[in-house]
Amino acid sequence: MYQSRIFSIKLCLLIQYFVYADSQCPSNFLKGPCSCIESNSSNDPVLLYPTVIESIPIRSKSIVCEHIENSLFDLRSFFVKLSAIFTADEKRINVTSFNDFLLHNTKMKHLPRNLFGNITFTTIILYQNPLLTSIDVNAFNNTRNKIEVFRTVNTSLSDSKTLFSLIREFTNLRFLSMENDKLKSIPDYAFNNSQLRYIWFGAHFKQTSQPIEYIGKYSFYHAPNLTSLRIFSPVLAKIGKYSLAMNRTSRTVNDDLGQMLYIDIGGSMLDSSSFESTSLTRFRNRSTFLRLYNTSIDYLNENVFQPFLESNPSSLLDVQDSNISRSCDSRSLWIKSEYCINSDSRENRVYGTACCSF
Numbered sequence: 001m002y003q004s005r006i007f008s009i010k011l012c013l014l015i016q017y018f019v020y021a022d023s024q025c026p027s028n029f030l031k032g033p034c035s036c037i038e039s040n041s042s043n044d045p046v047l048l049y050p051t052v053i054e055s056i057p058i059r060s061k062s063i064v065c066e067h068i069e070n071s072l073f074d075l076r077s078f079f080v081k082l083s084a085i086f087t088a089d090e091k092r093i094n095v096t097s098f099n100d101f102l103l104h105n106t107k108m109k110h111l112p113r114n115l116f117g118n119i120t121f122t123t124i125i126l127y128q129n130p131l132l133t134s135i136d137v138n139a140f141n142n143t144r145n146k147i148e149v150f151r152t153v154n155t156s157l158s159d160s161k162t163l164f165s166l167i168r169e170f171t172n173l174r175f176l177s178m179e180n181d182k183l184k185s186i187p188d189y190a191f192n193n194s195q196l197r198y199i200w201f202g203a204h205f206k207q208t209s210q211p212i213e214y215i216g217k218y219s220f221y222h223a224p225n226l227t228s229l230r231i232f233s234p235v236l237a238k239i240g241k242y243s244l245a246m247n248r249t250s251r252t253v254n255d256d257l258g259q260m261l262y263i264d265i266g267g268s269m270l271d272s273s274s275f276e277s278t279s280l281t282r283f284r285n286r287s288t289f290l291r292l293y294n295t296s297i298d299y300l301n302e303n304v305f306q307p308f309l310e311s312n313p314s315s316l317l318d319v320q321d322s323n324i325s326r327s328c329d330s331r332s333l334w335i336k337s338e339y340c341i342n343s344d345s346r347e348n349r350v351y352g353t354a355c356c357s358f
Contacts, residue, residue: 202232320352
């Protein structure tokens with residue numbers, strides 16, 4: 001019994017050692033504009049990496065390339081050389097598998113085909129690269145099945161066709177965030193990512209956005225596990241009848257938070273006539289929490305928002321941060337009798353309107 005316990009302890013320590021060793025940077029990492037980030041502790045594998053605006057979490061065994069002033073710098077050659085060195089190292093397993101890639105504060109304009117050689121990442125972060133205008137559709141070929149997180153902040157990426165063709169290839173993508181880029185449209189059937197849970201175009205709490213003018217038909221239809229959608233655009237003026245359509249049918253009609261879809265939309269050009277009829281009813285019976293921020297909506301159009309609230313008895317609407325009338329506008333009076341108290345008499349289903357104030 002005692003020997004068995006000692007063996008178990010030794011085995012646990014051995015496993016922890018190999019996990020820790022595999023999370024560290026290779027000793028033969030090339031010097032240059034890129035560095036390998038590692039933690040000094042197996043108990044804390046995440047570091048807060050300082051950038052020009054904020055500190056962002058970076059995991060151990062990640063690569064950061066930053067402060068590249070030459071816009072024509074051949075980043076691909078760097079990774080090809082690195083791949084050759086790592087591949088020749090037969091003593092370590094998973095030597096070409098890294099966690100995060102951060103491209104930070106550079107003047108690079110383009111990311112070429114097969115950028116990383118044989119090296120793979122699960123997270124790609126393109127942060128503060130204002131001259132970056134294009135990414136080859138095959139830039140992440142070798143790692144596209146590994147990528148779970150894809151983030152861009154303050155780039156000049158605008159080619160929706162190429163960008164979303166690239167994103168659709170990320171079969172394990174779970175989180176997409178794009179802030180303060182130059183994206184003007186979300187195309188028809190933009191996503192085909194079954195694992196994708198979070199799609200964020202801007203963030204209200206950070207006051208970031210995208211200049212999105214148009215959302216295509218069924219853009220999010222093939223993201224069946226989506227739980228959070230955020231779209232913040234100062235120029236978005238219309239939500240089409242098929243723009244927010246979802247393909248996932250809810251298995252329940254109760255208020256299970258695990259089933260709820262959260263949609264946050266913000267933009268000063270959105271008003272009471274911006275939502276086409278039935279644009280908020282194509283959620284396949286799924287409970288949805290719709291939150292509208294900084295819009296010019298001054299009343300709740302019954303033809304739009306009443307069908308939304310009827311689509312699921314647990315769906316909620318929040319217009320607290322919009323330009324809604326501070327008095328109970330007669331055009332919004334329809335919500336007072338049915339939607340200020342839900343079916344279980346527990347709480348309002350509509351927030352931010354005087355018609356539901358007590």
